[in-house]
Amino acid sequence: MPLPLFSRVRLATDEHEADGAPLGTIGSIIEVYEGGAAYEIEVSDADGRTLALFAAEPAALELVDPDESGR
Secondary structure, rough: OOOOOOOOOEEEEOOOOHOOOOOOOEEEEEEEHHHHEEEEEEEEEOOOEEOOOOOHHHHHHHEEOOOOOOO
């Protein structure tokens, strides 16, 4: 089952460090590709400015508890 659009996710790998998103970074799913085969992730600062934008495979992501504070 695909992760829902606009879910908050944490990177479980360091494969996107070069994109500005090291291991543990929290971002949002802004696009779901091919039934969940990949996701477009946006990482933003507190003012809403995009810090990183990249596609990630499901294995690289963990859902963030909605009650957890952002990083």
